[in-house]
Amino acid sequence: MKASAKETLFVVARSPFIASGVAVSHEGEVFLGLPRFPGMEKTISLARVNKSGEPIPFPGGSWNTWQKGQDGSRAFVMVNAIHLFRDNTLWVVDQGAPVGSQPEPGAQKLVQLDVKTGRILRVLSFPHAVMPSGARFNDLRIHGDLIFVTDSGLGGVIIHNLSTGTTLRRLSGQKVMQNDGVHLHKGIGGRILADGNGKRPDIASDDIEVDAGGTWFYFAVPAGPLKRIGVADLLDMALTDDQLAQKVEIVAEIPSVGGTCMDTRGNFYLADAENSRITVLSPEGKRTTLVQDERLISPDALFIDRERTLYIPCPQLQKLAFLNNGRDEVHAPFLVLSIPLPRSVDGIPLGEGVEG
Template identity: 90%
Template structure:
């Protein structure tokens, strides 16, 4: 399949989706959303244990140098360092191999352990060897279960871990620096780097990363963000690997193809399918019915995209400023961190306009939405 034919075809579980604009009726739903956490530091990630404990990822963006990177929300709604000690107190110049440096994502899966994606260096800096890592923790005790870091063959200079999903024994992590996906087998210890630097993993220069009202994000010199493969999902069956840069479009490739080492990255790139056009998003989640939940940063809303290509607004609220990595807990509650990223100077024409506290909002999911049947969260 040529790259031209890829861009002309849109797929969602085999059903065509039109390229037309995606109009929605505005839905005011503040009564549905409740504040479940307030953080003094930017909170861009959220995960909820099977017992209902909330954890937050607190990245070290400019102005957030004192962050403790990973937090547990206590019964009073306060964010406290987790697991505690030196893991939460890193400062510039210190060893970053056994401390959280730049937490970009957190997630919790079926086994009720917490995974943390640490880029190993603040924005604009290069991580020391071993500082860029994946960390698995016991949610009850804070015990470090596993720390995974990889050689330059898997994470070459310029590569940056972004988001993570687990299906069975396979960990999937996107590289938003160079573009690519890392697949690590927890059983065998073997690791693959796939689609490395391929155009399908990078922004195409046509889809521009935007904020509220369609404002094109850029720094004070007009430099736009150049984020490669970012958002990631694996469906409940483990058949499809989905990914997108923040500005879209949403794409997919079969997991079996990614695991087939007889295929080159160039060959794999020809098998990538475009699923749908999407607005600029901060994060996603997916339910067991195959619905995507898109954190729409342009319109301060959460959009549901069904396997049949139908779109509906779940909630729209002015507090949803740069909604980010979404999470559905075991009680079918949706959690939405609102880190205000589009107000950071490097995305806001040089002006830093973020204001604490940083909210995490939550709402119960309905059984259906405008004819779309909604499921539970995919836990891997």
């Protein structure tokens, strides 16, 4: 089956602020990540969606009201990603500074919250050796006790062990983690993204997945290609970053994507920003379109809930001025859409969401 009609997509939320991340609790509550992009200075950063599809500040109080000049160590400053895993707690990736500025000490952090009460369970920030100047948290996955976070500033992956408290920085600044200058970040119709002066985005390791077995670590810059390396290799401290780089494999060429997710059968779901669609890429390399719709403008970080529903935020990022030749053409409301996953699509069996 191939879904292409608008009726296959349901509107989950309408946000007055750019919504680029979505996560759904085991009880079905929907949470949104709302980054502080230009024009979005008054964003509430993190929200729970009410029954009317409106975002409500979560957890509330000073966490949702940061303004320039304020301390960012106990408030959300630039929420780049959110995710929810097997233990039903919400993780937030905060870059700690809006686009074009540097994070103050403690502002760039990972925050874990109780989805029912909003209680802050953990705040993780790392020293300069782990997050040097120019490093930017991007996206996060968890497998067992290990947190994996991509660095889209310099390129690299941070691996933190929740049990031991140890933290590794791997593949730091390696070319395999950076854009190669050949794969260009594009939008609808193949338009090359750039600001009013022709400057193109230079985003290093961004999208990230860890398979259900915890065997492979997958990553990509937004323009591709999709790559992978063994988790065991990343954890092997006898291997240098140069040696690790030699072990990175190219999995597939992909279009420019805003986000990905993965299922328990090893399928990748690609948020195709060039064609306003969600593509399924099977472990055997077969591809098909799950859904295509003109509302999928810069589809971003994808999420599969326990009911096998795929959630798709549509933040319109390619219409922001710094990606749209200097013209700001984003417009509210910013939609979050969903589609129930079939058991198969065009002969590709589909699985459950990977919970970590």
